[in-house]
Amino acid sequence: MATQDWSRSELGPQDGWPHALRLVLDVMLNTPLPMLLMWGRQQIMLFNQAYASSAGSANATAPGGATPTVPPSAWSWNPQAIERAWNGQSLVFPRQPLKLWRDGRMAETNFDLHYTPVRDASGAVAGILCTLAPASAPPLSTAAANDGQLRILVVEDNQDAQYLVCEMLRAFGHEVSAVADGEAALEVLAGASYDVLFSDVSLPGMSGVELGRQALQRQPQLRVVFASGYSESLTAHLDFPAVSMQKPYDIEQLQRVLNSLR
Template sequence: MNSPAAATPPTPDWSQTDLGDPAGWHPSLRLTTDIMLNSPQAMLLMWGPEQIMVYNQAYADLVALPGLRAPGGKVPSMQPGAWSWNSNALAEARAGRSVAYHGCRLPLWRNNRVEPQALDLYYTPVRTEHGVHGILCTLAPAAMLPQAEQNAPLRLLVVEDNADARYLVCETLRALGHEVQAVASGEEALPLLSIQEFDVLFTDVSLPGMSGVDLARHALQRAPQLALLFASGYGDELTRHLEFPAQSLQKPYDIEQLQAVLERVAAQLRAR
């Protein structure tokens, strides 16, 4: 009995993409694209200085964003989470090194909203005779960790005087699986720090009345184990030379940056 013939995927119309006619492609791009489009594993390719994104159907199914259609071949208006979550990953690949990151929580579209999913990410440089010209990212569901190694939700006290910003960051943190309480000033935060236990104080630097830095100093007197995370429109200029360890985010920040810094905080807390 003859075996059924394998289905051949339709050939994309590359002329409608930013990559143009395949006749002008570099052999490395042609080979990588052929491998990617015929792989059942989710794959995403960044090509050239323009950062053209090419991906297969498995990646489109994994990310599940409305309107995302393989094979892509366009310069995106917003960087995919596989690129924006960690600039070091891209720096390593651009330097010609293959790197892997395990258990990364990237925001994916699920149940009509963005939800974090644990993924293992593998970055491979794609070379031409002029050096690294592309980066291929392979995405796989993260292997289950033993219960003791799984990330527990962080308990955060958010201090932000702007009501809209406070609401947005709290909803984002809850969507990422963390426990959150929020107040508008340092004066409101101090009593809570005395009666409740938190893992992280996440405070704006510029607050009315007591500044975020002064609040952090008082908070450490009450809870020396507290992790400190600052948000500031001035980058780390106001927090660079503190006498205590802290993380900082520059406003405006995105969900991938927030998630990455919280993962670093969680790792530091587990190491204590």
């Protein structure tokens, strides 16, 4: 840290910094992955050279240290998630697309985003460290990798529709479980690992979209497929990766979607 230029920083003299800030900055500045730290509710932003090079704006110079006029995309893409981090939750968002300014234009790049609350001596959250890791490829389960079989959890409240899609999936050779609502699906996911969550969007109680969001937090390797009889506008602006199918669909369409997940 002694080699960094802190003259532009809004943190004040280094001898007044808390131990937690010194520790997380030492880790961040010596890590090859892009990292940025938001310190305090005034959101002073600090970052390492990897972030400045790969995800920062054209004039971003490590280590930063000012409150940005426009928050970076890693900070602004999901305010609700950031607020949860301020409340003390460690969060992971796999394969999250971020819009970054590169080579004179806006480009979209996928990252695995890790948000880690940084606590002060009293235990209160004083800042949030964000790590932007290369986007991971969704892994298949051992069974799927060996013979193409997928473990699929179907969530459909219409019993006739549930029966039909389960029979089609079993005819393809997949292992299938089924429940009628999102709350029951989360209970199943708490006790077993799945490759695919196949859910209706409109469910009693928790919506299919909220189910998909919570399911990915519990099992980040899941591939999520939504089926809906409504307009795709319900799933057009998701904050997590998913595939959408319009009802009614036929067996060939279902097979093509499953093949695209491999």
